[in-house]
Amino acid sequence: MARDFYEVLGVSRDASADQIQQAFRTLARKYHPDVNKDPSAEDRFKEINEAYHVLTDPDTRKRYDRFGEDFDKVPEDWEERVGAGAGGPRGGRPSGGRVRYGQGFGGGFGGADGINIEDLFGDMFSGSGGFGPSPGADQEAVLELTVEEAYRGGKRQLSIGGRDYGVNIPAGVVDGQRIRLAGEGGRGSGNGPAGDLYLVVHIRPHPRFRLDGRDVTVDLPVSPWEAVLGTTVAVPTPGGDAKVKVPPGSSTGRRLRLRGEGMPNPRGPAGDLYAEIKVVVPTTPTARERELFEQLAADSTFDPRRSR
Structure with a gap:
Protein backbone atom coordinates (compact mmCIF):
# COMPACT_ATOMS: atom_id res chain seq x y z
CA MET A 1 0.00 0.00 0.00
CA ALA A 2 1.46 3.37 -1.04
CA ARG A 3 1.74 6.09 1.56
CA ASP A 4 -1.06 8.63 1.69
CA PHE A 5 0.06 11.70 -0.27
CA TYR A 6 -1.31 14.07 2.36
CA GLU A 7 0.73 12.21 4.96
CA VAL A 8 3.82 12.42 2.77
CA LEU A 9 3.59 16.21 2.72
CA GLY A 10 2.38 16.47 6.31
CA VAL A 11 -0.80 18.40 5.47
CA SER A 12 -4.49 17.84 6.19
CA ARG A 13 -6.87 16.58 3.53
CA ASP A 14 -8.51 20.02 3.31
CA ALA A 15 -5.17 21.85 2.90
CA SER A 16 -5.17 24.76 0.48
CA ALA A 17 -2.97 24.88 -2.60
CA ASP A 18 -0.73 27.42 -0.85
CA GLN A 19 -0.33 25.14 2.17
CA ILE A 20 0.57 22.20 -0.06
CA GLN A 21 3.13 24.27 -1.95
CA GLN A 22 4.66 25.56 1.30
CA ALA A 23 4.90 22.03 2.69
CA PHE A 24 6.60 20.88 -0.49
CA ARG A 25 9.09 23.75 -0.42
CA THR A 26 10.00 22.96 3.20
CA LEU A 27 10.48 19.25 2.56
CA ALA A 28 12.36 19.83 -0.68
CA ARG A 29 14.84 22.04 1.14
CA LYS A 30 15.52 19.14 3.48
CA TYR A 31 15.57 16.17 1.11
CA HIS A 32 16.77 17.49 -2.24
CA PRO A 33 19.81 15.36 -3.15
CA ASP A 34 21.91 18.43 -3.92
CA VAL A 35 21.68 19.23 -0.20
CA ASN A 36 20.99 15.96 1.60
CA LYS A 37 23.64 13.32 0.93
CA ASP A 38 21.83 10.58 2.85
CA PRO A 39 21.33 7.62 0.46
CA SER A 40 17.62 7.53 1.31
CA ALA A 41 17.08 11.23 0.53
CA GLU A 42 16.66 10.63 -3.21
CA ASP A 43 13.78 8.19 -2.72
CA ARG A 44 12.20 10.47 -0.14
CA PHE A 45 12.39 13.42 -2.53
CA LYS A 46 10.78 11.39 -5.33
CA GLU A 47 7.92 10.52 -3.00
CA ILE A 48 7.48 14.16 -1.98
CA ASN A 49 7.66 15.24 -5.61
CA GLU A 50 4.99 12.76 -6.68
CA ALA A 51 2.65 13.79 -3.86
CA TYR A 52 3.11 17.45 -4.79
CA HIS A 53 2.25 16.90 -8.45
CA VAL A 54 -0.86 14.89 -7.66
CA LEU A 55 -2.23 17.27 -5.03
CA THR A 56 -1.51 20.52 -6.87
CA ASP A 57 -3.46 19.52 -9.97
CA PRO A 58 -7.16 20.13 -9.13
CA ASP A 59 -8.46 17.38 -11.40
CA THR A 60 -5.88 14.83 -10.30
CA ARG A 61 -6.42 15.71 -6.65
CA LYS A 62 -10.16 15.23 -7.06
CA ARG A 63 -9.61 11.76 -8.50
CA TYR A 64 -7.12 10.93 -5.74
CA ASP A 65 -9.54 12.06 -3.03
CA ARG A 66 -12.28 9.88 -4.54
CA PHE A 67 -10.37 6.73 -5.52
CA GLY A 68 -7.16 6.76 -3.46
CA GLU A 69 -4.18 4.89 -4.90
CA ASP A 70 -6.28 3.80 -7.92
CA PHE A 71 -6.64 7.42 -9.03
CA ASP A 72 -4.31 6.95 -12.01
CA LYS A 73 -6.51 4.16 -13.37
CA VAL A 74 -9.48 6.50 -13.62
CA PRO A 75 -10.12 8.43 -16.88
CA GLU A 76 -10.11 12.20 -16.68
CA ASP A 77 -13.77 12.35 -17.74
CA TRP A 78 -14.83 9.99 -14.94
CA GLU A 79 -17.35 12.49 -13.56
CA GLU A 80 -19.15 12.58 -16.91
CA ARG A 81 -19.10 8.81 -17.10
CA VAL A 82 -20.44 8.45 -13.58
CA GLY A 83 -23.20 10.84 -14.49
CA ALA A 84 -23.94 8.66 -17.54
CA GLY A 85 -23.97 5.52 -15.38
CA ALA A 86 -20.59 4.10 -16.41
CA GLY A 87 -19.76 3.21 -12.83
CA GLY A 88 -16.63 5.09 -11.90
CA PRO A 89 -13.17 3.62 -12.26
CA ARG A 90 -14.34 0.40 -13.89
CA GLY A 91 -15.65 2.43 -16.80
CA GLY A 92 -12.15 3.67 -17.58
CA ARG A 93 -9.08 2.13 -19.09
CA PRO A 94 -6.10 1.52 -16.83
CA SER A 95 -3.23 3.81 -17.56
CA GLY A 96 -0.63 1.10 -17.02
CA GLY A 97 0.50 1.92 -13.47
CA ARG A 98 1.36 4.82 -11.24
CA VAL A 99 3.13 7.80 -12.68
CA ARG A 100 6.41 8.66 -10.98
CA TYR A 101 7.67 12.23 -11.13
CA GLY A 102 11.32 13.22 -11.22
CA GLN A 103 12.81 9.74 -11.59
CA GLY A 104 16.32 10.98 -12.24
CA PHE A 105 18.54 13.74 -10.90
CA GLY A 106 20.55 16.26 -12.82
CA GLY A 107 18.47 16.91 -15.94
CA GLY A 108 15.61 14.65 -14.85
CA PHE A 109 13.70 17.38 -13.03
CA GLY A 110 12.97 19.56 -16.04
CA GLY A 111 10.50 19.33 -18.90
CA ALA A 112 7.24 17.45 -19.12
CA ASP A 113 8.43 14.38 -17.16
CA GLY A 114 9.50 16.30 -14.08
CA ILE A 115 9.46 19.72 -12.46
CA ASN A 116 11.53 22.74 -13.18
CA ILE A 117 13.20 23.35 -9.84
CA GLU A 118 14.23 26.93 -10.55
CA ASP A 119 10.72 27.90 -11.72
CA LEU A 120 9.16 26.22 -8.72
CA PHE A 121 11.46 27.57 -6.03
CA GLY A 122 12.45 30.91 -7.47
CA ASP A 123 14.88 32.66 -5.12
CA MET A 124 15.48 29.49 -3.16
CA PHE A 125 18.09 28.68 -5.82
CA SER A 126 21.12 30.67 -6.77
CA GLY A 127 21.47 32.27 -10.16
CA SER A 128 23.79 29.47 -11.24
CA GLY A 129 21.07 26.88 -10.80
CA GLY A 130 22.39 25.49 -7.47
CA PHE A 131 20.26 25.00 -4.38
CA GLY A 132 19.79 28.18 -2.39
CA PRO A 133 20.44 29.03 1.27
CA SER A 134 19.64 26.16 3.57
CA PRO A 135 20.30 25.97 7.33
CA GLY A 136 22.78 23.46 8.63
CA ALA A 137 21.70 20.45 10.66
CA ASP A 138 21.74 20.45 14.45
CA GLN A 139 24.26 18.03 15.93
CA GLU A 140 24.73 16.29 19.28
CA ALA A 141 27.74 15.11 21.26
CA VAL A 142 28.06 13.51 24.68
CA LEU A 143 29.65 15.58 27.45
CA GLU A 144 30.90 13.33 30.26
CA LEU A 145 31.27 14.91 33.69
CA THR A 146 32.10 13.75 37.19
CA VAL A 147 29.59 14.50 39.94
CA GLU A 148 31.91 17.20 41.26
CA GLU A 149 32.23 18.85 37.82
CA ALA A 150 28.45 18.83 37.39
CA TYR A 151 28.06 20.33 40.88
CA ARG A 152 30.57 23.14 40.40
CA GLY A 153 30.06 23.92 36.71
CA GLY A 154 32.54 26.32 35.15
CA LYS A 155 34.44 26.67 31.89
CA ARG A 156 35.88 23.70 30.06
CA GLN A 157 37.80 23.20 26.82
CA LEU A 158 36.53 20.40 24.59
CA SER A 159 37.74 18.90 21.33
CA ILE A 160 34.99 17.35 19.18
CA GLY A 161 35.57 16.16 15.64
CA GLY A 162 38.88 17.97 15.41
CA ARG A 163 37.39 21.29 16.55
CA ASP A 164 38.03 22.99 19.89
CA TYR A 165 35.24 24.57 21.92
CA GLY A 166 35.14 26.66 25.07
CA VAL A 167 32.08 25.51 27.00
CA ASN A 168 30.46 27.26 29.95
CA ILE A 169 28.92 24.48 32.07
CA PRO A 170 26.16 25.73 34.40
CA ALA A 171 26.51 24.68 38.02
CA GLY A 172 24.13 21.84 38.87
CA VAL A 173 23.64 20.27 35.43
CA VAL A 174 21.88 16.91 35.63
CA ASP A 175 22.18 13.72 33.63
CA GLY A 176 20.56 14.07 30.19
CA GLN A 177 20.54 17.89 30.23
CA ARG A 178 21.52 19.52 26.93
CA ILE A 179 23.89 22.48 26.66
CA ARG A 180 23.40 24.47 23.43
CA LEU A 181 26.29 25.91 21.48
CA ALA A 182 24.59 28.20 18.98
CA GLY A 183 25.92 28.07 15.42
CA GLU A 184 28.42 25.28 16.12
CA GLY A 185 26.51 22.49 14.34
CA GLY A 186 26.47 21.51 10.68
CA ARG A 187 27.31 24.13 8.11
CA GLY A 188 24.52 25.63 6.06
CA SER A 189 24.56 25.68 2.27
CA GLY A 190 24.33 28.73 0.04
CA ASN A 191 25.16 31.12 2.89
CA GLY A 192 22.49 29.50 5.07
CA PRO A 193 23.02 29.70 8.86
CA ALA A 194 24.87 26.92 10.63
CA GLY A 195 22.98 24.54 12.91
CA ASP A 196 23.51 24.27 16.65
CA LEU A 197 25.63 21.80 18.60
CA TYR A 198 23.98 20.25 21.64
CA LEU A 199 26.14 18.70 24.36
CA VAL A 200 24.20 15.98 26.16
CA VAL A 201 25.39 15.67 29.75
CA HIS A 202 26.31 12.21 31.00
CA ILE A 203 27.38 12.08 34.66
CA ARG A 204 29.74 9.20 35.30
CA PRO A 205 29.01 6.79 38.15
CA HIS A 206 30.69 7.86 41.38
CA PRO A 207 32.21 5.55 44.02
CA ARG A 208 30.56 7.53 46.81
Whole structure:
Protein backbone atom coordinates (compact mmCIF):
# COMPACT_ATOMS: atom_id res chain seq x y z
CA MET A 1 0.00 0.00 0.00
CA ALA A 2 1.46 3.37 -1.04
CA ARG A 3 1.74 6.09 1.56
CA ASP A 4 -1.06 8.63 1.69
CA PHE A 5 0.06 11.70 -0.27
CA TYR A 6 -1.31 14.07 2.36
CA GLU A 7 0.73 12.21 4.96
CA VAL A 8 3.82 12.42 2.77
CA LEU A 9 3.59 16.21 2.72
CA GLY A 10 2.38 16.47 6.31
CA VAL A 11 -0.80 18.40 5.47
CA SER A 12 -4.49 17.84 6.19
CA ARG A 13 -6.87 16.58 3.53
CA ASP A 14 -8.51 20.02 3.31
CA ALA A 15 -5.17 21.85 2.90
CA SER A 16 -5.17 24.76 0.48
CA ALA A 17 -2.97 24.88 -2.60
CA ASP A 18 -0.73 27.42 -0.85
CA GLN A 19 -0.33 25.14 2.17
CA ILE A 20 0.57 22.20 -0.06
CA GLN A 21 3.13 24.27 -1.95
CA GLN A 22 4.66 25.56 1.30
CA ALA A 23 4.90 22.03 2.69
CA PHE A 24 6.60 20.88 -0.49
CA ARG A 25 9.09 23.75 -0.42
CA THR A 26 10.00 22.96 3.20
CA LEU A 27 10.48 19.25 2.56
CA ALA A 28 12.36 19.83 -0.68
CA ARG A 29 14.84 22.04 1.14
CA LYS A 30 15.52 19.14 3.48
CA TYR A 31 15.57 16.17 1.11
CA HIS A 32 16.77 17.49 -2.24
CA PRO A 33 19.81 15.36 -3.15
CA ASP A 34 21.91 18.43 -3.92
CA VAL A 35 21.68 19.23 -0.20
CA ASN A 36 20.99 15.96 1.60
CA LYS A 37 23.64 13.32 0.93
CA ASP A 38 21.83 10.58 2.85
CA PRO A 39 21.33 7.62 0.46
CA SER A 40 17.62 7.53 1.31
CA ALA A 41 17.08 11.23 0.53
CA GLU A 42 16.66 10.63 -3.21
CA ASP A 43 13.78 8.19 -2.72
CA ARG A 44 12.20 10.47 -0.14
CA PHE A 45 12.39 13.42 -2.53
CA LYS A 46 10.78 11.39 -5.33
CA GLU A 47 7.92 10.52 -3.00
CA ILE A 48 7.48 14.16 -1.98
CA ASN A 49 7.66 15.24 -5.61
CA GLU A 50 4.99 12.76 -6.68
CA ALA A 51 2.65 13.79 -3.86
CA TYR A 52 3.11 17.45 -4.79
CA HIS A 53 2.25 16.90 -8.45
CA VAL A 54 -0.86 14.89 -7.66
CA LEU A 55 -2.23 17.27 -5.03
CA THR A 56 -1.51 20.52 -6.87
CA ASP A 57 -3.46 19.52 -9.97
CA PRO A 58 -7.16 20.13 -9.13
CA ASP A 59 -8.46 17.38 -11.40
CA THR A 60 -5.88 14.83 -10.30
CA ARG A 61 -6.42 15.71 -6.65
CA LYS A 62 -10.16 15.23 -7.06
CA ARG A 63 -9.61 11.76 -8.50
CA TYR A 64 -7.12 10.93 -5.74
CA ASP A 65 -9.54 12.06 -3.03
CA ARG A 66 -12.28 9.88 -4.54
CA PHE A 67 -10.37 6.73 -5.52
CA GLY A 68 -7.16 6.76 -3.46
CA GLU A 69 -4.18 4.89 -4.90
CA ASP A 70 -6.28 3.80 -7.92
CA PHE A 71 -6.64 7.42 -9.03
CA ASP A 72 -4.31 6.95 -12.01
CA LYS A 73 -6.51 4.16 -13.37
CA VAL A 74 -9.48 6.50 -13.62
CA PRO A 75 -10.12 8.43 -16.88
CA GLU A 76 -10.11 12.20 -16.68
CA ASP A 77 -13.77 12.35 -17.74
CA TRP A 78 -14.83 9.99 -14.94
CA GLU A 79 -17.35 12.49 -13.56
CA GLU A 80 -19.15 12.58 -16.91
CA ARG A 81 -19.10 8.81 -17.10
CA VAL A 82 -20.44 8.45 -13.58
CA GLY A 83 -23.20 10.84 -14.49
CA ALA A 84 -23.94 8.66 -17.54
CA GLY A 85 -23.97 5.52 -15.38
CA ALA A 86 -20.59 4.10 -16.41
CA GLY A 87 -19.76 3.21 -12.83
CA GLY A 88 -16.63 5.09 -11.90
CA PRO A 89 -13.17 3.62 -12.26
CA ARG A 90 -14.34 0.40 -13.89
CA GLY A 91 -15.65 2.43 -16.80
CA GLY A 92 -12.15 3.67 -17.58
CA ARG A 93 -9.08 2.13 -19.09
CA PRO A 94 -6.10 1.52 -16.83
CA SER A 95 -3.23 3.81 -17.56
CA GLY A 96 -0.63 1.10 -17.02
CA GLY A 97 0.50 1.92 -13.47
CA ARG A 98 1.36 4.82 -11.24
CA VAL A 99 3.13 7.80 -12.68
CA ARG A 100 6.41 8.66 -10.98
CA TYR A 101 7.67 12.23 -11.13
CA GLY A 102 11.32 13.22 -11.22
CA GLN A 103 12.81 9.74 -11.59
CA GLY A 104 16.32 10.98 -12.24
CA PHE A 105 18.54 13.74 -10.90
CA GLY A 106 20.55 16.26 -12.82
CA GLY A 107 18.47 16.91 -15.94
CA GLY A 108 15.61 14.65 -14.85
CA PHE A 109 13.70 17.38 -13.03
CA GLY A 110 12.97 19.56 -16.04
CA GLY A 111 10.50 19.33 -18.90
CA ALA A 112 7.24 17.45 -19.12
CA ASP A 113 8.43 14.38 -17.16
CA GLY A 114 9.50 16.30 -14.08
CA ILE A 115 9.46 19.72 -12.46
CA ASN A 116 11.53 22.74 -13.18
CA ILE A 117 13.20 23.35 -9.84
CA GLU A 118 14.23 26.93 -10.55
CA ASP A 119 10.72 27.90 -11.72
CA LEU A 120 9.16 26.22 -8.72
CA PHE A 121 11.46 27.57 -6.03
CA GLY A 122 12.45 30.91 -7.47
CA ASP A 123 14.88 32.66 -5.12
CA MET A 124 15.48 29.49 -3.16
CA PHE A 125 18.09 28.68 -5.82
CA SER A 126 21.12 30.67 -6.77
CA GLY A 127 21.47 32.27 -10.16
CA SER A 128 23.79 29.47 -11.24
CA GLY A 129 21.07 26.88 -10.80
CA GLY A 130 22.39 25.49 -7.47
CA PHE A 131 20.26 25.00 -4.38
CA GLY A 132 19.79 28.18 -2.39
CA PRO A 133 20.44 29.03 1.27
CA SER A 134 19.64 26.16 3.57
CA PRO A 135 20.30 25.97 7.33
CA GLY A 136 22.78 23.46 8.63
CA ALA A 137 21.70 20.45 10.66
CA ASP A 138 21.74 20.45 14.45
CA GLN A 139 24.26 18.03 15.93
CA GLU A 140 24.73 16.29 19.28
CA ALA A 141 27.74 15.11 21.26
CA VAL A 142 28.06 13.51 24.68
CA LEU A 143 29.65 15.58 27.45
CA GLU A 144 30.90 13.33 30.26
CA LEU A 145 31.27 14.91 33.69
CA THR A 146 32.10 13.75 37.19
CA VAL A 147 29.59 14.50 39.94
CA GLU A 148 31.91 17.20 41.26
CA GLU A 149 32.23 18.85 37.82
CA ALA A 150 28.45 18.83 37.39
CA TYR A 151 28.06 20.33 40.88
CA ARG A 152 30.57 23.14 40.40
CA GLY A 153 30.06 23.92 36.71
CA GLY A 154 32.54 26.32 35.15
CA LYS A 155 34.44 26.67 31.89
CA ARG A 156 35.88 23.70 30.06
CA GLN A 157 37.80 23.20 26.82
CA LEU A 158 36.53 20.40 24.59
CA SER A 159 37.74 18.90 21.33
CA ILE A 160 34.99 17.35 19.18
CA GLY A 161 35.57 16.16 15.64
CA GLY A 162 38.88 17.97 15.41
CA ARG A 163 37.39 21.29 16.55
CA ASP A 164 38.03 22.99 19.89
CA TYR A 165 35.24 24.57 21.92
CA GLY A 166 35.14 26.66 25.07
CA VAL A 167 32.08 25.51 27.00
CA ASN A 168 30.46 27.26 29.95
CA ILE A 169 28.92 24.48 32.07
CA PRO A 170 26.16 25.73 34.40
CA ALA A 171 26.51 24.68 38.02
CA GLY A 172 24.13 21.84 38.87
CA VAL A 173 23.64 20.27 35.43
CA VAL A 174 21.88 16.91 35.63
CA ASP A 175 22.18 13.72 33.63
CA GLY A 176 20.56 14.07 30.19
CA GLN A 177 20.54 17.89 30.23
CA ARG A 178 21.52 19.52 26.93
CA ILE A 179 23.89 22.48 26.66
CA ARG A 180 23.40 24.47 23.43
CA LEU A 181 26.29 25.91 21.48
CA ALA A 182 24.59 28.20 18.98
CA GLY A 183 25.92 28.07 15.42
CA GLU A 184 28.42 25.28 16.12
CA GLY A 185 26.51 22.49 14.34
CA GLY A 186 26.47 21.51 10.68
CA ARG A 187 27.31 24.13 8.11
CA GLY A 188 24.52 25.63 6.06
CA SER A 189 24.56 25.68 2.27
CA GLY A 190 24.33 28.73 0.04
CA ASN A 191 25.16 31.12 2.89
CA GLY A 192 22.49 29.50 5.07
CA PRO A 193 23.02 29.70 8.86
CA ALA A 194 24.87 26.92 10.63
CA GLY A 195 22.98 24.54 12.91
CA ASP A 196 23.51 24.27 16.65
CA LEU A 197 25.63 21.80 18.60
CA TYR A 198 23.98 20.25 21.64
CA LEU A 199 26.14 18.70 24.36
CA VAL A 200 24.20 15.98 26.16
CA VAL A 201 25.39 15.67 29.75
CA HIS A 202 26.31 12.21 31.00
CA ILE A 203 27.38 12.08 34.66
CA ARG A 204 29.74 9.20 35.30
CA PRO A 205 29.01 6.79 38.15
CA HIS A 206 30.69 7.86 41.38
CA PRO A 207 32.21 5.55 44.02
CA ARG A 208 30.56 7.53 46.81
CA PHE A 209 27.67 9.65 45.54
CA ARG A 210 24.43 8.29 44.04
CA LEU A 211 22.28 10.76 42.12
CA ASP A 212 18.51 10.88 41.77
CA GLY A 213 17.82 14.04 39.79
CA ARG A 214 19.27 16.76 41.99
CA ASP A 215 19.15 14.68 45.20
CA VAL A 216 22.36 12.99 46.32
CA THR A 217 22.70 9.95 48.57
CA VAL A 218 25.94 9.05 50.34
CA ASP A 219 26.76 6.24 52.76
CA LEU A 220 27.66 7.39 56.29
CA PRO A 221 29.71 4.82 58.22
CA VAL A 222 29.31 5.04 62.02
CA SER A 223 30.67 2.91 64.84
CA PRO A 224 28.35 0.85 67.07
CA TRP A 225 28.78 3.25 69.97
CA GLU A 226 28.15 6.29 67.76
CA ALA A 227 24.96 4.63 66.49
CA VAL A 228 23.82 3.86 70.04
CA LEU A 229 24.83 7.06 71.79
CA GLY A 230 24.44 9.54 68.95
CA THR A 231 27.07 11.95 67.71
CA THR A 232 27.86 14.72 65.23
CA VAL A 233 30.11 13.74 62.33
CA ALA A 234 31.35 15.11 59.03
CA VAL A 235 29.60 13.86 55.88
CA PRO A 236 30.99 14.34 52.37
CA THR A 237 28.97 16.29 49.79
CA PRO A 238 29.87 17.14 46.16
CA GLY A 239 30.68 20.64 47.39
CA GLY A 240 32.78 19.60 50.40
CA ASP A 241 32.20 18.23 53.90
CA ALA A 242 29.14 19.16 55.96
CA LYS A 243 28.15 18.33 59.54
CA VAL A 244 25.32 15.96 60.36
CA LYS A 245 23.84 14.96 63.70
CA VAL A 246 23.37 11.22 64.17
CA PRO A 247 20.46 10.67 66.57
CA PRO A 248 20.94 8.13 69.38
CA GLY A 249 19.71 4.66 68.52
CA SER A 250 20.32 4.92 64.77
CA SER A 251 20.50 1.64 62.83
CA THR A 252 21.89 0.81 59.42
CA GLY A 253 19.63 2.13 56.65
CA ARG A 254 18.41 5.23 58.48
CA ARG A 255 18.52 8.24 56.17
CA LEU A 256 19.46 11.67 57.47
CA ARG A 257 18.40 14.58 55.29
CA LEU A 258 20.53 17.65 54.73
CA ARG A 259 18.26 20.14 53.01
CA GLY A 260 19.81 22.02 50.07
CA GLU A 261 23.12 20.14 50.17
CA GLY A 262 22.45 18.25 46.93
CA MET A 263 23.00 19.48 43.37
CA PRO A 264 22.52 23.23 42.80
CA ASN A 265 19.59 24.47 40.74
CA PRO A 266 19.94 27.84 38.96
CA ARG A 267 16.15 28.04 38.48
CA GLY A 268 14.90 26.88 41.86
CA PRO A 269 15.74 25.16 45.13
CA ALA A 270 18.79 22.94 45.27
CA GLY A 271 18.46 19.22 45.75
CA ASP A 272 18.90 17.52 49.13
CA LEU A 273 21.63 15.24 50.39
CA TYR A 274 20.72 12.02 52.18
CA ALA A 275 23.29 10.44 54.50
CA GLU A 276 22.44 6.74 54.81
CA ILE A 277 23.77 5.23 58.01
CA LYS A 278 25.92 2.10 57.84
CA VAL A 279 26.90 0.69 61.24
CA VAL A 280 30.43 -0.65 60.91
CA VAL A 281 32.08 -2.94 63.47
CA PRO A 282 35.84 -3.39 64.04
CA THR A 283 37.04 -6.41 62.09
CA THR A 284 40.14 -6.88 64.26
CA PRO A 285 39.22 -5.56 67.73
CA THR A 286 41.92 -4.95 70.29
CA ALA A 287 42.01 -7.02 73.44
CA ARG A 288 40.38 -4.19 75.38
CA GLU A 289 37.65 -3.69 72.77
CA ARG A 290 36.92 -7.39 72.78
CA GLU A 291 36.71 -7.35 76.58
CA LEU A 292 34.22 -4.47 76.50
CA PHE A 293 32.07 -6.16 73.84
CA GLU A 294 32.06 -9.38 75.90
CA GLN A 295 30.97 -7.42 78.95
CA LEU A 296 28.23 -5.71 76.92
CA ALA A 297 27.05 -9.07 75.61
CA ALA A 298 26.85 -10.43 79.15
CA ASP A 299 25.02 -7.42 80.58
CA SER A 300 22.68 -6.38 77.72
CA THR A 301 19.16 -7.74 77.29
CA PHE A 302 18.82 -6.30 73.78
CA ASP A 303 17.81 -8.85 71.12
CA PRO A 304 17.82 -7.39 67.57
CA ARG A 305 15.86 -10.40 66.28
CA ARG A 306 12.99 -9.97 68.72
CA SER A 307 9.83 -8.50 67.19
CA ARG A 308 9.17 -5.01 68.39
